[in-house]
Amino acid sequence: MVFDPDTQMLACPSCQESCTVNEYLAKYGNPQAGNPQAGSYDNSGSSDDSGDQPEMKVYHCTSCGAELVSDEYTSATICGFCGNPTLVADRLEGEFKPKLIIPFKLDKDTAVEKFRAWTRKGPLTPGTLRSDSMIDKLTGIYVPFWCYDVHSTDSMHGTGLIVSREDHADYYYTVTQYYDVAREVSARFEKIPADASEKMNDDDMDKLEPFNYSELRKFEMPYLSGYLSERYNYTAEEMFDRIYKRTNRYIKEAADKTLTGYSSVTSRTDTPNSRITARYYALLPVWMLNYRYNGKDYTFLMNGQTGKIVADRPVSTGRSVAAFMITFVVTLIIAMIGGVVLW
Template sequence: MTITYKCHSCGSAMEFDGPTQTLKCDHCGFGISVEEYERLYDNEGETKENQSDDNNVKIYHCQSCGAELITDEFTSATICGFCGNPSLVEDRLSGDFSPSLVIPFKIDKENAKNIYQKWIKKGPLTPRTLFSKSTIEKITGLYAPFWLYDYEASDYMEAAATRTRMERHGDYEYIYTDHYAIYRDVKADFVQIPADASEKMPDDAMDKLEPFDYQEMTDFKMPYLSGFLSEKYNFTSEEMEQRTRARANQYITDITRGTINGYSTVNILKNEVSANNTHYDYALFPVWMLNYKFNGKDYQFMLNGQTGKIVADRPISMKRAFAWFGIITTGAFIITLIGGLFIS
């Protein structure tokens, strides 16, 4: 089934607005908080039944214009290509697929486009196609699925260290090397280590988009997704746990090693780490994405929809590179020529 949140003032579809943190109607300007909407109009979004389930493709009907919405098996929120109104695919957000937490979008589309335009202007060799309005309009807000894990971690570390000191006696300098046996037994709790659970999102880029501000994380409510795309997880919590366990092991190792200071040399002899997963949550985090192709190669611009942090690939236009080289060469030639005239 699909759900569309209708404005109770004019009947138009409402979308979640990041800057005001409300469900907002672009038609009449009516706005209401997610909590207030659910309290007053709980489950009043209109729904219709799923129409098909062939080859992992599902077809739904737009609640505003009646057009068919075609989604894959992992899409949980979509936007009608005919009328532009948002729809939530309810069965992708319920049961085992129901998120516990969400960080709402804070940056709206206009701000995301402005951030992108400032970014491309910083690259003098950026291809002109990336400046086009048709490219900029393709930027898309997406809630990415994450698993958040809690760990109780410990590290027992043994090290051999030395400290060198110099003493002068009369005309002689003496260098002493003191040797130390070091033992550390450190315990720490790590809360909500994130792991991107989408097959479509590149792990290295998603890691670089961190950190998200968990202080703005809230209990999941479906209206937060209205107006944005969303994916349900491709990988279960069990499949992703090994990745975050490795991060927890590295965190506790870095903390323990950081307690060994003030020595000339340190040689780690033993490092026994363990991390016990105590809890996990399913959460959705906000990301603005823009995919583009240049000279047959795919590039991606990603923007943290909460903090504004950018992770992106910037292609280089060889035509612009040659043009800039020509300008610089010509300028250098003119300066040299003028300098020669003054000397003569």
């Protein structure tokens, strides 16, 4: 059975039978994981990462019996022999098992439609991007994220200036008033995400935000059916610095919003401080297409929940030359017509 984003249920592509994830677990447990209590998870964030290089491992297709080779970070894959989804449950046990998941809300047909629309927006976009062979590579993948609850404070001091001008009959003067400005700002941030995959570009992942966290669910293996998933490469602790930089920026911005009524604030000092109060290992949905054009790598990413797109757009050399020639000819004709009229 494959997870269907449209109905948010599991469906059999052969007999069309469907059921919810909870109904499936109540009836079958989680046989691939060998543990009916699939939702249990130690949220300590610990890891047995020894720093070794990734190794190749062999997995067996539960449908056709083929042996699949994948690196150690792959937690779910699709059989290249029969095309059926094959869950690799043992990659998600122990500390590598997520606590939360946002299931795909947009199916592949919707992702393909949005990808085609994106390619049509660029007149110089290569036509090869719309080929069936290219679109077949569009893949739904659950990207590993650490989500953090953070308590942040900022102690800000500075000098506020209010500058005004008074005009008289034959003169004017400027009045500058100085104020000591102090702010003590406190804020709590919930579930700030940071992608934990070394294969995904951090800036691109940040741009794909926001995700709607009201649709977060307890992780269960059936949600992965039909999709790829990556195991995290970075532990929760290894992401702390990235989260602190982000929350410290947020708390300073919050302090800035309180500085109203002044012409400017000078001699300012900030002392931001952040403390992580909770962390959650979660899988978030992304549609992804990696391709190469004219020797350069490009990536198309789409938020699998909201449809937001982050992508690089290649430029077709042939179309660029054609566009230049058309522009040149049109400009030349206009210049010649203008010259004839002038003469």
